[in-house]
Structures are given as C-alpha cells and as structure tokens.
Amino acid sequence: MLLRKKEYQPQNIRHRRSCMLLRRQEGQIQWATGLFFLLFLGILLCSQLQLLQYGAVSLYLEDALAASNLASAVIDLEEYGSSHQILIKEPRQAYEKFCQAVKGNLNLNEEWEGTNKYMISGTVKIANFTVYNVYKEKVTILSVMSDGEISMHQGALGSVRAPNGVVIEATSVYSEISFPVKGLFNIEAEANKGKLVDIVAGVA
C-alpha cells in the first residue's frame, strides 16, 4: 500500500507543477500583451502630438509671415493718389520693416534666435524677400538680398509666378524664412516657410 502511494505521489506533483507553470506563462503573456499595447499607444499618441505641434508651428509661422509681409507693404501714397496704382517704391525700406516685423512676430532676440525653443531651436534666416510691383501690364520683380543689394527683373502680367507657384496678378510681397526645429528625442531638422501676400485697395 505504501509503495502504491509512493508511486502515485510523484505523478500528482508533476501534474500540479505543470499546471502552475502553465498559469504563470499565461500571466506573463497577459502582462507582455498589455505592455505592448501600452507602448504602442504611447508611441502613437506621441507621434500624433508631434504632428499637431508641427501643424500649429506651421500655422503660427504662416500668420507671422503674412503679418510681416503686410507690415512691409508701405505703398507710395502719391502714386496711389494720382493713378490709383499700388506700388512699393522703396524695397529696401520694405525689407527693413519686414525684418523688424518678423523679429517681433516670431519673438526673436538680437541674434535672431527664437525665445521659444520648442518652435524655433536656432537662428532664423531670411531666405527670400521679393516685391512684385504690378503697373498696367508689367510686373517689376525686386528681390532684396541679405546684404541689402537689390536685383530687378521685369515680366508681363500673367506670366510671372512667385516661388510658391502662384501667378502674380496684383502688387505683392513674397517672403521665405528658414530655421531649425527640434522634434521628439531632440531630433533637429531645417524647415522653410514662405508666404505671398497681395496688396489690394480696400473697398470703402
């Protein structure tokens, strides 16, 4: 009888042990699956938040550029009074006003660096500043370089396009800036943003 008992006991223990191991493994699988989903959700939401942040920065910069372009558009009032033509005769003055406005609108310091490092992580550079003066059927293109030099070209109305592909139909200002941006895990990338603004007379 005793021998029988001794024979059965090891089998029973083995069965129990295998059951316990199976349960432990099941528990581990549950934990691993849960953590995987948690990690996946975390990464997904982080990337979504980053995209949203980039979208917000893009919109903010577009607003700032539009406002700065408008600030630079100081037209020749005498010309407007006599011929009702909107012309920006002083591109250098316009460029200076644009620089001041960009600095204010993007909250840049004296070194042209963004104070909000989440948006602009380094120095902002003006990549392009062009004034398109439309007079009758002609478009005069005045590009101001960073050293203050002005290059002048002319074209027929309807054939001149801004760097963003838009056909020039009225006196306009196009500007483009480049700046570094920092993303998740401090990954830095160079970004460009350009904006064209038409200057048209308001209807009273």
Add this chain to the structure above:
Amino acid sequence: MKKQQGNIGDILSAALCILAMSVVLISFLNCVGLVQQKLAVGQLARKYILKMETVGCLTSVEKVNLSRELVEMGVTEIDLSGTTLNMTGYGEAITLHIHGKLRGEYAFEEKRVSTAKH
C-alpha cells in the same frame, strides 16, 4: 457544479494596463486641448492686428471686445501692456501684445507686429 478558482493576477494585469492607457489618453487629450486653445488665441490676435492696421491703434472699444473674447476662450489674467493704444501715422509700427494664462495655469505670450495702413 463546482466554481473554478479565480486568479487575481489575471484581472490585475488587465486592469493596470487599462488604467495606464487611460492615463496616457487623458494626458494626450489635455495636451491637444491646450494646443487648440493657443491656436485659437493666435487667430484672434491675427484678427485684431488686422483691425489695428486699418485704424492705427487698438481702440478702447476693440480692447474691451478683445478682452471679452479672450475670457470666452478661457484665458485668465489678461494683460495687454505693450499694445499700441495711441493713434499712429501711416507706415508706423503697431504692436498687439497679449499676456495671459490658459486654464489658469499655463502662461502664454502672443505678439503681433505690423504697420498702420489708414
């Protein structure tokens, strides 16, 4: 029928994961809400700087309207110091400077610079 023995560990792991996911999701929605609010304030600033361009300054009526709209957006501790409140001439610089707090906690600063066109 005999009731099977339950394992608290199985339920605990699932519950903890669901709880952690909920926390992550809530903080994400919170962040998104804040970004959206900041964007809305930016759009409002854009609207008012354009108004200021046509007038030459932020008039007292517009100042009240701006403050009201900011309050409606949930902005507290509104401060418009640094904003051009006196009439300026054609081509002169005008500034709209908004300081405030979103949800009473997150301080922000919105600045718009342009030139008067009136």
